[in-house]
Amino acid sequence: MSQPDANVYYVPHKSRWPIIATIGMFLFMLGAANWLNGHDIAGQVILAVGALTIIGMMFGWFGNVIRESMKGNFNSQVDTSFRMGMTWFIFSEVFFFAAFFGGLFYVRTFVVPWLGGVGDKGVLTNDYIWQGFSAAWPTNGPEAIGGAFTATGPWGIPLINTLLLLSSSITLTIAHHALRAGDRKRLIGFLGLTILLGATFLGLQVHEYWDSYVHLNMTLHSGIYGATFYILTGFHGLHVTLGTIMLIVMWLRCARGHFDREHHFAFEAVAWYWHFVDVIWLCLFLFVYIL
Amino acid sequence: MSSTAQAIHHEEHRQSFFERWFMSTNHKDIGTLYLLFSFLMLFVGGGFAMLIRAELFEPGLQLMQPYFFNELTSMHGLVMIFGVIMPAFVGLANWMIPLQIGAPDMALPRLNNLSFWILPFAFALLLSTFFMPGGAPAAGWTMYPPLVLEGGSSIAFMIFAIHLMGISSILGSINIIATILNLRAPGLDLLKMPMFCWSWLITSFLVIAVMPVLAGAVTMMLFDRFFGTNFFNAAGGGDPVMYQHVFWFFGHPEVYIMILPAFGIISEVVPTFSRKPLFGYKAMVYATASIAFLSFIVWSHHMFTVGLPLGAEVFFMYSTMLIAVPTGVKVFNWVTTMWRGSLSFEVPMLWAIAFIVLFTIGGFSGVMMALVPADFQYNQTYFIVAHFHYVLVGGALFGIIAGVYYWLPKWSGHMYSNFWSKLHFWSSVISVNVLFFPQHFLGLAGMPRRMPDYNVAFADWNMVSSIGGFWFGATQLIFVGVVIHCVFFSKQKATARVWDHAYGLEWTLPSPPPHHSFTLPPVIDDSQLAHGDTSH
Ligand SMILES: [Cu+2]
Numbered sequence: 001m002s003q004p005d006a007n008v009y010y011v012p013h014k015s016r017w018p019i020i021a022t023i024g025m026f027l028f029m030l031g032a033a034n035w036l037n038g039h040d041i042a043g044q045v046i047l048a049v050g051a052l053t054i055i056g057m058m059f060g061w062f063g064n065v066i067r068e069s070m071k072g073n074f075n076s077q078v079d080t081s082f083r084m085g086m087t088w089f090i091f092s093e094v095f096f097f098a099a100f101f102g103g104l105f106y107v108r109t110f111v112v113p114w115l116g117g118v119g120d121k122g123v124l125t126n127d128y129i130w131q132g133f134s135a136a137w138p139t140n141g142p143e144a145i146g147g148a149f150t151a152t153g154p155w156g157i158p159l160i161n162t163l164l165l166l167s168s169s170i171t172l173t174i175a176h177h178a179l180r181a182g183d184r185k186r187l188i189g190f191l192g193l194t195i196l197l198g199a200t201f202l203g204l205q206v207h208e209y210w211d212s213y214v215h216l217n218m219t220l221h222s223g224i225y226g227a228t229f230y231i232l233t234g235f236h237g238l239h240v241t242l243g244t245i246m247l248i249v250m251w252l253r254c255a256r257g258h259f260d261r262e263h264h265f266a267f268e269a270v271a272w273y274w275h276f277v278d279v280i281w282l283c284l285f286l287f288v289y290i291l
Numbered sequence: 292m293s294s295t296a297q298a299i300h301h302e303e304h305r306q307s308f309f310e311r312w313f314m315s316t317n318h319k320d321i322g323t324l325y326l327l328f329s330f331l332m333l334f335v336g337g338g339f340a341m342l343i344r345a346e347l348f349e350p351g352l353q354l355m356q357p358y359f360f361n362e363l364t365s366m367h368g369l370v371m372i373f374g375v376i377m378p379a380f381v382g383l384a385n386w387m388i389p390l391q392i393g394a395p396d397m398a399l400p401r402l403n404n405l406s407f408w409i410l411p412f413a414f415a416l417l418l419s420t421f422f423m424p425g426g427a428p429a430a431g432w433t434m435y436p437p438l439v440l441e442g443g444s445s446i447a448f449m450i451f452a453i454h455l456m457g458i459s460s461i462l463g464s465i466n467i468i469a470t471i472l473n474l475r476a477p478g479l480d481l482l483k484m485p486m487f488c489w490s491w492l493i494t495s496f497l498v499i500a501v502m503p504v505l506a507g508a509v510t511m512m513l514f515d516r517f518f519g520t521n522f523f524n525a526a527g528g529g530d531p532v533m534y535q536h537v538f539w540f541f542g543h544p545e546v547y548i549m550i551l552p553a554f555g556i557i558s559e560v561v562p563t564f565s566r567k568p569l570f571g572y573k574a575m576v577y578a579t580a581s582i583a584f585l586s587f588i589v590w591s592h593h594m595f596t597v598g599l600p601l602g603a604e605v606f607f608m609y610s611t612m613l614i615a616v617p618t619g620v621k622v623f624n625w626v627t628t629m630w631r632g633s634l635s636f637e638v639p640m641l642w643a644i645a646f647i648v649l650f651t652i653g654g655f656s657g658v659m660m661a662l663v664p665a666d667f668q669y670n671q672t673y674f675i676v677a678h679f680h681y682v683l684v685g686g687a688l689f690g691i692i693a694g695v696y697y698w699l700p701k702w703s704g705h706m707y708s709n710f711w712s713k714l715h716f717w718s719s720v721i722s723v724n725v726l727f728f729p730q731h732f733l734g735l736a737g738m739p740r741r742m743p744d745y746n747v748a749f750a751d752w753n754m755v756s757s758i759g760g761f762w763f764g765a766t767q768l769i770f771v772g773v774v775i776h777c778v779f780f781s782k783q784k785a786t787a788r789v790w791d792h793a794y795g796l797e798w799t800l801p802s803p804p805p806h807h808s809f810t811l812p813p814v815i816d817d818s819q820l821a822h823g824d825t826s827h
Contacts (some may be wrong), residue, residue: 009474009807011395011396011807012316012400012401013316014310014316016313018401019404022409026415026455029451029454029455030451032447036732081470082397082399084398084468084469085466088464093503096507097506098507099504099506099537102292103537106536107529110530111530112528115525120600121600139528142525142528143359143526145528145550220520224521227511227527230520231514231522248780
C-alpha cells in the first residue's frame with residue numbers, strides 16, 4: 001500500500017450514507033414513539049424499517065470507508081482525525097453513564113435518608129407524609145412499590161462476570177500485541193477468545209435478570225432500587241452487546257487480512273471501546289452490587 | 292495544483308442539486324444549511340413568541356386556551372435553544388473554522404453532513420406534537436416531572452427529538468474538536484488561533500460533556516412514563532428534584548454553550564473595527580476556559596427555592612457569583628480593545644457594541660439572581676424572563692447577527708445594503724429594549740412567568756412589552772431582505788479582506804472562497820494573523 005502524501009489535504013468523496021443514516025434514525029424513533037403511544041402494529045413496522053435501514057447503512061458506510069482505507073486513500077492526518085473522533089465519542093459516553101451514576105449517588109446520599117427522617121427535609125417528609133418509613137438500601141420506597149424483593153448479591157454471577165470482563169480485556173490486549181507483531185494465528189485465537197468471554201458475560205447477565213424477575217421479584221418496578229439497578233446494568237449490557245458485535249466484525253476483518261502491523265485503527269477503536277465498557281462495569285460492580 | 296485538488300475541482304462542477312445539498316462533504320455548504328435551518332426556526336420560534344405576546348397584550352384570555360399558551364411557551368424555548376442558537380453557532384463554526392485555521396474542510400466531513408441532517412428530522416418529530424391528542428409538551432422547556440408526565444402523546448416524541456438533537460450536537464462538536472486540534476496549518480499554534488476557534492473548542496467540550504447528561508435525564512423520564520420505574524416518584528424512593536439536578540447539570544453549561552461562541556465572534560469583530568489587536572488575548576482564552584470550568588459547579592442556582600440544604604444554597608450562590616469574574620475580564624478586554632482605537636461603526640461593529648451593552652445588563656441581573664435571598668423574590672417571575680432574554684437575544688442572537696454581518700461578504704462575495712442593514716440594527720436595538728426592559732419591572736412587581744392571564748396592575752408594561760415584541764419581530768423581516776439581496780442581487784463585489792483592518796487566514800482567501808478552502812496547508816505569516824505575537 002502506498003502512503004498518500006501527508007502534506008496534501010484529504011477530503012472524502014460525497015456520500016449518500018449520512019442521509020440514509022438520519023432517515024433510519026428518524027424512522028426508528030418515529031416507530032418507537034408510535035409503539036409507546038399504543039399504535040402497536042404501525043409502530044413496530046416503522047421501527048423495524050428504521051432498524052433495518054440503520055443496519056444496512058452501517059454495512060454500506062463502514063464498507064465504503066474500509067474499501068477507501070484498503071486502497072490507501074487515508075494519510076496520517078486522516079488517521080489522527082479518526083482517533084480523535086473515537087476518543088471524544090467515548091468521552092461523551094462516559095458522561096451518559098455519569099448521569100445515571102449521579103442519580104444513584106444522589107438518591108442514596110440524600111433522597112432515601114431524607115425520606116427516612118434525616119435533617120430538616122426529613123422532618124417535613126417523614127413526619128408529615130411517610131411516617132414510619134425508615135431509610136435502608138436496597139429500598140423500593142415508603143409505599144414499597146413493586147412489593148417485597150431481594151437484591152442479587154455481588155458474590156455470585158456479578159463476581160464471575162467481573163472476572164470474565166477483566167480477563168477479556170487481557171485477552172484483547174494479547175490479541176493487539178499479536179497484531180502488532182504480525183502473528184495472525186495468535187491474533188485470531190485471542191480475539192476469538194475475547195468474543196467468547198463477552199458472549200458468556202451476556203449469557204450470564206440474561207440469566208441474572210431472569211433469576212431476579214422470576215425468583216427474587218426484583219423488577220423495573222421495584223422502586224428506586226430496581227430503577228437504578230436496571231438502567232445502569234441494562235445500558236451497560238447494551239454496550240457490551242454492541243462491543244461484542246464490533247469485536248466479531250474485527251475478527252472477520254482480521255481473518256480476511258484487512259489489518260497490518262501499522263494500520264489497524266478500527267481494531268484499536270474497538271479495543272478502546274471494550275476497555276471503556278470494562279471500566280464502567282468495575283464502577284457498576286462497586287457501586288451497584290457491593291456498596 | 293495537485294491531482295487530488297484537480298479531482299475535487301472536477302467533482303464540484305458535476306454535482307446535481309441532490310448531491311450538493313444532501314450528500315455534501317463540504318463545510319461551506321453544510322454551514323449554509325445549518326444557517327438556513329436556524330433562520331427558518333428563528334421564525335417558527337419567533338412566531339410562537341408573537342402569539343405569546345399577543346395573548347399578553349391585555350389582561351384576560353383573548354386568543355387561546357391556557358393550555359395552548361403553555362404549549363407555546365414550552366415549544367418557544369425548545370425551538371429557540373436547540374433549533375436556532377445552537378445550529379446557528381454550528382453553522383458559523385462550519386463556515387469559519389476551516390477558513391480560520393487553514394484547513395480544507397472539517398476533519399470528518401461525512402459525519403458533519405449527518406450532524407446537520409439529523410436536525411430537520413428531530414424538529415419534525417418535535418413540532419408534529421402540536422397536532423397530536425393532548426397537544427405539544429406544555430410543562431416548560433425544562434420538562435420537569437411530574438408535570439411533564441401528565442402530557443399526552445407528545446412525551447415520547449419530545450424525548451426522542453431531544454435524543455436526536457443531542458446526537459447531532461455531540462457529533463458536530465466531536466468534529467469541531469478534531470478539526471481544531473488536528474487540521475490547523477503548520478505553524479498556527481493554539482495560542483495564535485482566532486478567539487472564535489478558541490471559544491468553539493471550549494464550547495465543544497461542554498457539549499460532549501453535558502448533552503449525554505440531558506439524554507440520561509430524559510431517558511429516565513421515558514422509563515418513568517412508559518416502563519414503570521420510579522426515578523422521580525418519592526413513593527418509590529425516588530425524587531422529582533433529582534430530575535432537576537441532572538437536568539441543570541446539563542442546563543447551566545448549556546447557557547455557556549449558547550454564549551461562548553458569541554464571545555468569540557465579538558472578540559473578532561471588535562479588534563477589526565477598533566484597528567487594534569485584541570486586548571489581553573491570552574487572558575481572554577483563560578477567562579473562557581474558566582467560565583467553562585465553573586459552569587459545571589453552579590447548576591443548583593436554578594433550584595434555590597426547591598428546598599436545598601443551607602450548605603448547598605451558600606455553595607452555589609458563591610460559585611455562581613465567581614463566574615462574574617472571568618466574564619468581567621471579557622467585557623473589560625472588549626472595552627479596552629476599543630479604548631483609544633480608531634473606531635469606525637460599520638454594521639458588525641454596531642451589533643458588537645450592542646451585544647456588549649445588552650449582555651452586560653443581562654449579566655448584572657444574573658448576579659442579582661445569584662443572591663439566594665434575592666432569588667426567592669425573583670424566582671419564577673418575569674425578572675428571570677427579562678434576564679435570560681437579555682443574554683440570549685441581546686447576547687447570543689445579537690452575537691450571531693454580528694457574525695453574519697461580519698462574514699456575509701466573505702461568504703457571498705458581495706456587500707450588503709448599508710442603509711437596510713443599519714435600519715435593521717437601529718430598529719432591533721431599540722425594539723429589543725422596549726420588549727424586554729419592562730419585564731424587569733413586571734418581575735419585580737411580582738408577575739409570574741408562564742401565565743396567559745395577569746392582574747390588571749401589570750397591564751401597562753405588558754402592553755409596552757408586546758408592542759416592542761411585534762416591532763422586534765417585524766424588524767427581523769428586514770434581515771431576511773438584506774441577506775437575500777446580498778446573496779442574489781447585490782452588484783457591489785467584496786474584496787478578499789472586506790474590512791480594512793481584518794486579520795486572520797479567512798481574509799487571505801478570495802471572497803467567496805474556493806470550493807475547498809485550502810487544498811494545501813498555507814504558509815503562516817504572523818503579520819497576517821489577528822492574534823499571538825503579531826506585529827501590526
Ligand atoms: Cu445557570
